[in-house]
Amino acid sequence: MRAVGLHPDVVVVTSRFWQTTCTLVKSGAEAFVIDSPVLPDELELLPAVAEQAGFGVVGALVTHVDWDHLLARYAFPDAPQGMAESSAARLRNEPGAAQRELREFDEEHYVERPGPLTLPGPQMLPVPGHCGIGERELELHPTEGHTVDGMAVFVPWADVLVVGDYLSPVEIPWISESGSVSAYLATLDRLEPLVGRAAHVVPGHGSAIDGERALAILREDRAYLRALRERGADAELPLARRTGAQRKIHAENVTRASSRPSPGRE
Protein backbone atom coordinates (compact mmCIF):
# COMPACT_ATOMS: atom_id res chain seq x y z
CA MET A 1 0.00 0.00 0.00
CA ARG A 2 1.35 3.41 -1.04
CA ALA A 3 0.38 6.77 0.51
CA VAL A 4 0.95 10.03 -1.38
CA GLY A 5 0.13 13.55 -0.20
CA LEU A 6 -1.40 15.69 -2.96
CA HIS A 7 -2.10 18.66 -0.70
CA PRO A 8 -1.85 19.25 3.08
CA ASP A 9 -5.54 18.24 3.23
CA VAL A 10 -5.50 15.33 0.76
CA VAL A 11 -3.68 11.98 0.98
CA VAL A 12 -4.19 9.14 -1.49
CA VAL A 13 -3.60 5.56 -0.47
CA THR A 14 -3.27 3.00 -3.26
CA SER A 15 -4.02 -0.69 -2.68
CA ARG A 16 -1.67 -3.45 -3.82
CA PHE A 17 -4.71 -5.06 -5.44
CA TRP A 18 -6.03 -3.51 -8.67
CA GLN A 19 -4.34 -0.27 -7.54
CA THR A 20 -7.69 0.63 -5.97
CA THR A 21 -7.44 4.12 -4.48
CA CYS A 22 -8.64 5.46 -1.15
CA THR A 23 -8.55 9.22 -0.60
CA LEU A 24 -8.35 10.97 2.77
CA VAL A 25 -9.67 14.55 2.76
CA LYS A 26 -9.71 16.90 5.71
CA SER A 27 -10.86 20.33 6.71
CA GLY A 28 -9.67 21.27 10.18
CA ALA A 29 -10.40 18.49 12.66
CA GLU A 30 -12.79 16.60 10.36
CA ALA A 31 -11.72 14.11 7.73
CA PHE A 32 -13.53 11.80 5.33
CA VAL A 33 -12.25 8.67 3.70
CA ILE A 34 -13.38 8.21 0.08
CA ASP A 35 -13.50 4.56 -1.13
CA SER A 36 -11.16 1.92 0.29
CA PRO A 37 -8.13 -0.29 -0.25
CA VAL A 38 -8.89 -3.97 -0.88
CA LEU A 39 -6.61 -6.14 1.29
CA PRO A 40 -7.21 -6.83 5.01
CA ASP A 41 -3.74 -5.72 6.15
CA GLU A 42 -4.18 -2.43 4.28
CA LEU A 43 -7.54 -1.83 5.92
CA GLU A 44 -6.06 -2.68 9.28
CA LEU A 45 -3.26 -0.14 8.77
CA LEU A 46 -5.47 2.63 7.39
CA PRO A 47 -6.59 4.18 10.73
CA ALA A 48 -2.93 4.53 11.81
CA VAL A 49 -1.97 6.07 8.46
CA ALA A 50 -4.83 8.56 8.81
CA GLU A 51 -3.97 9.37 12.40
CA GLN A 52 -0.25 9.85 11.74
CA ALA A 53 -1.07 12.25 8.91
CA GLY A 54 -3.43 14.17 11.22
CA PHE A 55 -6.69 13.09 9.58
CA GLY A 56 -9.44 12.51 12.14
CA VAL A 57 -11.83 10.37 10.10
CA VAL A 58 -15.49 11.02 10.97
CA GLY A 59 -17.17 9.73 7.83
CA ALA A 60 -16.82 7.61 4.72
CA LEU A 61 -17.89 8.46 1.18
CA VAL A 62 -18.11 6.04 -1.72
CA THR A 63 -17.83 6.98 -5.39
CA HIS A 64 -19.98 3.96 -6.33
CA VAL A 65 -20.99 0.73 -4.67
CA ASP A 66 -18.85 -1.85 -6.44
CA TRP A 67 -17.59 -3.98 -3.53
CA ASP A 68 -13.92 -3.08 -3.94
CA HIS A 69 -14.71 0.56 -3.08
CA LEU A 70 -16.97 -0.23 -0.13
CA LEU A 71 -14.61 -1.68 2.45
CA ALA A 72 -13.84 1.37 4.64
CA ARG A 73 -16.18 -0.18 7.20
CA TYR A 74 -13.40 -2.59 8.17
CA ALA A 75 -11.10 0.35 9.00
CA PHE A 76 -13.62 2.81 10.46
CA PRO A 77 -16.53 0.75 11.83
CA ASP A 78 -18.30 3.75 13.34
CA ALA A 79 -18.10 6.09 10.35
CA PRO A 80 -21.40 6.79 8.60
CA GLN A 81 -21.27 6.06 4.86
CA GLY A 82 -22.35 8.83 2.48
CA MET A 83 -23.22 8.15 -1.13
CA ALA A 84 -25.24 9.35 -4.10
CA GLU A 85 -28.92 8.45 -4.14
CA SER A 86 -28.19 6.34 -7.25
CA SER A 87 -25.76 4.29 -5.14
CA ALA A 88 -28.19 3.87 -2.25
CA ALA A 89 -30.82 2.73 -4.76
CA ARG A 90 -28.42 0.22 -6.25
CA LEU A 91 -27.64 -1.24 -2.80
CA ARG A 92 -31.37 -1.55 -2.20
CA ASN A 93 -31.98 -3.20 -5.57
CA GLU A 94 -29.07 -5.63 -5.26
CA PRO A 95 -29.25 -6.72 -1.62
CA GLY A 96 -26.21 -8.73 -0.53
CA ALA A 97 -24.45 -8.39 -3.91
CA ALA A 98 -21.39 -6.58 -2.52
CA GLN A 99 -21.02 -9.11 0.29
CA ARG A 100 -21.36 -12.03 -2.14
CA GLU A 101 -18.80 -10.63 -4.58
CA LEU A 102 -16.36 -9.89 -1.75
CA ARG A 103 -16.75 -13.47 -0.52
CA GLU A 104 -16.10 -14.84 -4.01
CA PHE A 105 -12.98 -12.68 -4.34
CA ASP A 106 -11.70 -13.75 -0.93
CA GLU A 107 -12.29 -17.42 -1.68
CA GLU A 108 -10.55 -17.20 -5.03
CA HIS A 109 -7.48 -15.44 -3.61
CA TYR A 110 -7.37 -17.19 -0.20
CA VAL A 111 -7.95 -13.90 1.61
CA GLU A 112 -9.09 -14.02 5.24
CA ARG A 113 -10.99 -11.14 6.84
CA PRO A 114 -11.83 -10.46 10.47
CA GLY A 115 -15.55 -10.91 9.70
CA PRO A 116 -18.23 -10.49 7.06
CA LEU A 117 -18.80 -7.05 5.52
CA THR A 118 -21.53 -5.11 7.25
CA LEU A 119 -22.85 -1.94 5.68
CA PRO A 120 -24.53 0.82 7.66
CA GLY A 121 -27.72 2.37 6.34
CA PRO A 122 -26.51 4.74 3.62
CA GLN A 123 -26.54 8.50 4.16
CA MET A 124 -27.88 9.89 0.92
CA LEU A 125 -26.11 12.97 -0.41
CA PRO A 126 -27.45 15.50 -2.92
CA VAL A 127 -25.75 14.84 -6.28
CA PRO A 128 -25.19 17.23 -7.95
CA GLY A 129 -24.69 19.20 -4.77
CA HIS A 130 -22.42 19.81 -1.83
CA CYS A 131 -21.33 18.01 1.28
CA GLY A 132 -20.01 19.88 4.33
CA ILE A 133 -16.71 18.93 5.92
CA GLY A 134 -15.27 21.04 8.76
CA GLU A 135 -15.62 24.66 7.68
CA ARG A 136 -15.66 23.80 3.98
CA GLU A 137 -17.71 22.04 1.31
CA LEU A 138 -16.99 19.27 -1.14
CA GLU A 139 -18.64 19.38 -4.57
CA LEU A 140 -20.47 16.24 -5.66
CA HIS A 141 -21.07 15.48 -9.35
CA PRO A 142 -22.98 12.54 -10.85
CA THR A 143 -20.98 9.85 -12.67
CA GLU A 144 -22.84 7.04 -14.37
CA GLY A 145 -21.90 4.69 -17.17
CA HIS A 146 -19.31 2.41 -15.60
CA THR A 147 -22.20 1.33 -13.40
CA VAL A 148 -25.71 2.70 -12.98
CA ASP A 149 -24.64 4.72 -9.93
CA GLY A 150 -21.95 7.07 -8.78
CA MET A 151 -20.50 10.43 -7.94
CA ALA A 152 -17.22 12.31 -8.33
CA VAL A 153 -15.96 14.41 -5.43
CA PHE A 154 -14.20 17.71 -6.10
CA VAL A 155 -12.12 19.24 -3.30
CA PRO A 156 -12.14 22.89 -4.41
CA TRP A 157 -9.56 24.29 -1.97
CA ALA A 158 -7.06 21.59 -2.95
CA ASP A 159 -7.96 21.38 -6.68
CA VAL A 160 -8.29 17.61 -6.37
CA LEU A 161 -10.94 15.62 -8.26
CA VAL A 162 -11.77 12.09 -7.07
CA VAL A 163 -13.63 10.42 -9.93
CA GLY A 164 -14.19 6.76 -9.05
CA ASP A 165 -13.88 4.32 -11.95
CA TYR A 166 -13.23 6.83 -14.73
CA LEU A 167 -10.04 8.35 -16.24
CA SER A 168 -7.82 5.48 -15.13
CA PRO A 169 -4.26 5.32 -16.45
CA VAL A 170 -4.31 1.53 -15.97
CA GLU A 171 -7.84 0.47 -16.94
CA ILE A 172 -9.88 1.13 -20.09
CA PRO A 173 -13.48 2.34 -19.66
CA TRP A 174 -15.38 -0.65 -18.26
CA ILE A 175 -19.06 -0.93 -19.06
CA SER A 176 -20.19 -3.24 -16.29
CA GLU A 177 -23.51 -5.07 -16.17
CA SER A 178 -25.52 -2.05 -15.02
CA GLY A 179 -23.50 0.47 -17.06
CA SER A 180 -24.04 2.03 -20.47
CA VAL A 181 -21.89 3.53 -23.19
CA SER A 182 -24.11 6.58 -23.65
CA ALA A 183 -24.17 7.34 -19.92
CA TYR A 184 -20.40 6.88 -19.79
CA LEU A 185 -19.88 9.34 -22.65
CA ALA A 186 -22.19 11.87 -20.94
CA THR A 187 -20.15 11.49 -17.73
CA LEU A 188 -16.93 12.20 -19.63
CA ASP A 189 -18.53 15.38 -21.01
CA ARG A 190 -19.52 16.40 -17.48
CA LEU A 191 -16.08 15.62 -16.05
CA GLU A 192 -14.16 17.52 -18.73
CA PRO A 193 -14.55 21.06 -17.25
CA LEU A 194 -13.89 19.69 -13.75
CA VAL A 195 -10.69 18.04 -14.93
CA GLY A 196 -9.78 21.40 -16.45
CA ARG A 197 -10.01 22.94 -12.95
CA ALA A 198 -8.10 20.13 -11.22
CA ALA A 199 -4.42 20.05 -10.37
CA HIS A 200 -4.74 16.35 -9.51
CA VAL A 201 -7.22 13.68 -10.55
CA VAL A 202 -7.60 10.53 -8.46
CA PRO A 203 -8.99 7.61 -10.49
CA GLY A 204 -10.58 4.59 -8.80
CA HIS A 205 -7.69 2.45 -10.02
CA GLY A 206 -4.11 3.63 -10.62
CA SER A 207 -1.96 6.50 -9.43
CA ALA A 208 -3.21 10.05 -9.08
CA ILE A 209 -2.41 12.01 -12.23
CA ASP A 210 -2.17 15.69 -13.08
CA GLY A 211 -5.00 17.48 -14.83
CA GLU A 212 -3.28 17.52 -18.19
CA ARG A 213 -2.71 13.77 -18.23
CA ALA A 214 -6.29 13.19 -17.07
CA LEU A 215 -7.55 15.29 -19.96
CA ALA A 216 -5.49 13.22 -22.41
CA ILE A 217 -6.96 10.01 -20.92
CA LEU A 218 -10.45 11.51 -21.11
CA ARG A 219 -10.00 12.11 -24.86
CA GLU A 220 -8.61 8.60 -25.39
CA ASP A 221 -11.52 7.10 -23.47
CA ARG A 222 -14.06 9.08 -25.45
CA ALA A 223 -12.45 7.97 -28.72
CA TYR A 224 -12.43 4.34 -27.54
CA LEU A 225 -16.11 4.40 -26.53
CA ARG A 226 -17.19 6.00 -29.80
CA ALA A 227 -15.21 3.36 -31.69
CA LEU A 228 -16.75 0.65 -29.50
CA ARG A 229 -20.20 1.88 -30.43
CA GLU A 230 -19.37 2.05 -34.14
CA ARG A 231 -17.03 -0.88 -34.66
CA GLY A 232 -17.61 -3.16 -31.66
CA ALA A 233 -14.82 -5.71 -31.23
CA ASP A 234 -12.69 -3.93 -33.86
CA ALA A 235 -12.40 -0.77 -31.73
CA GLU A 236 -8.76 -0.01 -30.96
CA LEU A 237 -7.76 0.06 -27.31
CA PRO A 238 -5.88 3.10 -25.98
CA LEU A 239 -2.17 2.62 -26.73
CA ALA A 240 -0.92 2.31 -23.14
CA ARG A 241 -3.81 0.06 -22.03
CA ARG A 242 -3.68 -3.03 -24.25
CA THR A 243 -2.73 -5.85 -21.87
CA GLY A 244 -4.54 -9.17 -21.76
CA ALA A 245 -6.57 -7.99 -18.78
CA GLN A 246 -7.72 -4.89 -20.69
CA ARG A 247 -8.63 -7.00 -23.74
CA LYS A 248 -10.86 -9.08 -21.47
CA ILE A 249 -12.65 -5.92 -20.31
CA HIS A 250 -12.93 -4.89 -23.96
CA ALA A 251 -14.57 -8.23 -24.85
CA GLU A 252 -17.08 -7.65 -22.04
CA ASN A 253 -17.71 -4.11 -23.28
CA VAL A 254 -18.45 -5.43 -26.78
CA THR A 255 -21.30 -7.60 -25.47
CA ARG A 256 -22.71 -4.65 -23.47
CA ALA A 257 -22.46 -2.19 -26.36
CA SER A 258 -24.20 -4.57 -28.76
CA SER A 259 -26.97 -5.67 -26.40
CA ARG A 260 -28.53 -2.20 -26.63
CA PRO A 261 -31.69 -1.86 -28.72
CA SER A 262 -30.14 0.27 -31.46
CA PRO A 263 -26.83 2.07 -31.92
CA GLY A 264 -28.69 5.31 -32.61
CA ARG A 265 -30.02 5.36 -29.05
CA GLU A 266 -26.62 5.07 -27.37
Ligand SMILES: [Zn+2]
Ligand atom coordinates in the same frame (compact mmCIF):
# COMPACT_ATOMS: atom_id res chain seq x y z
ZN1 LIG B 1 -13.48 -0.33 -9.11
